[in-house]
Amino acid sequence: MKVYGVTISPNVRKVLAALEIKGLEYEQISVLPGTKTPEFLAISPRGFIPAFGDGDFHISDSSIIIEYIEAMHPETSLIPSNPQDRAKCRWLEEYAGSVLFPACAVVFQEVVLQPNFYKQKTDEARVATALNETLPPIFDYLEDQAPENGFFFGENIGLADISVVSPIINAEFGKFHIDDARWPKMAAMVKRIKAHPVFVKLLMEEEKTIMGIISGELVAS
Ligand SMILES: N[C@@H](CCC(=O)N[C@@H](CS)C(=O)NCC(=O)O)C(=O)O
Incomplete structure (x- = not known):
C-alpha cells in the first residue's frame, strides 16, 4: 500500500496512524499539498493529500481511504461495532x-x-x-x-x-x-x-x- 502526502498534514497523519494501529506495511511517497501534476491529479483529482494506492487501485480523502483499509483489513478494528x-x-x-x-x-x-x-x-x-x-x-x-x-x-x-x-x-x-x-x-x-x-x-x-x-x-x- 502507498500513502501519498507529507506527514506534517493532519489528514496524512490520520491515515498513517490507521495503518500503524493495524500493523500494516506501507510506503509513504512524499507529495506536497496542492500538487497539480497530471500524474497526481489522476489519483487525487483535487490535488489534495492524502492519496492512497493499493496495487492498481487508487483513492483519495482520509475518511474514504480508512474506510477502504478497514474493509480490507478488519482485524484491529478502528470503529466500534455497536x-x-x-x-x-x-x-x-x-x-x-x-x-x-x-x-x-x-x-x-x-x-x-x-x-x-x-x-x-x-x-x-x-x-x-x-x-x-x-x-x-x-x-x-x-x-x-x-x-x-x-x-x-x-x-x-x-x-x-x-x-x-x-x-x-x-x-x-x-x-x-x-x-x-x-x-x-x-x-x-x-x-x-x-x-x-x-x-x-x-x-x-x-x-x-x-x-x-x-x-x-x-x-x-
Ligand atoms: N477531506 C480531505 C481533506 C484533505 C486536505 O484538506 N488536505 C490538505 C492538506 S492537510 C490539502 O491537500 N490541501 C491542498 C489544497 O488546499 O490545495 C481528507 O480528509 O483527506
Whole structure:
C-alpha cells in the first residue's frame, strides 16, 4: 500500500496512524499539498493529500481511504461495532475533518508556515480569531464528548481518536495550548493519544520536517 502526502498534514497523519494501529506495511511517497501534476491529479483529482494506492487501485480523502483499509483489513478494528457508537464515531471523524481541522489549520498556516516556510507575514488577526473565537466552542463541544479515561470508545485507540488528535497536533505546533482548567478531559485525552506508541513513532518521524520548517531550513520552492 502507498500513502501519498507529507506527514506534517493532519489528514496524512490520520491515515498513517490507521495503518500503524493495524500493523500494516506501507510506503509513504512524499507529495506536497496542492500538487497539480497530471500524474497526481489522476489519483487525487483535487490535488489534495492524502492519496492512497493499493496495487492498481487508487483513492483519495482520509475518511474514504480508512474506510477502504478497514474493509480490507478488519482485524484491529478502528470503529466500534455497536451501531450507535459506530455512528457517533463516524460523526466525530466528520466533525474533526470539517470543523476542527480548518480551525487548527489556520493556526498552523499562519504561525508556522507563513513566516518560516513561505517567508510571508503572519496574519495576527486571523490567528487571534481562530484562537479566541473559533477554537473555544469546538473544544467546549469536544470536552462534552471526551471520556474521563481511555479513548473515545473504550480502552483501545480508534478512528475518533486519531481523527480528533491529528489536527490538534498541528495547532499545537502553532503554539496553541489546550487549557486544562477549561478542557481537562480533552487535555488529558490528547496527552494519552500522543503517548500511544503509534503517535510516539509518527511524531518522532515528523520531527525532522517540523524542525526544518520552524528553523527556516525548509522553505517553499
Ligand atoms: N477531506 C480531505 C481533506 C484533505 C486536505 O484538506 N488536505 C490538505 C492538506 S492537510 C490539502 O491537500 N490541501 C491542498 C489544497 O488546499 O490545495 C481528507 O480528509 O483527506
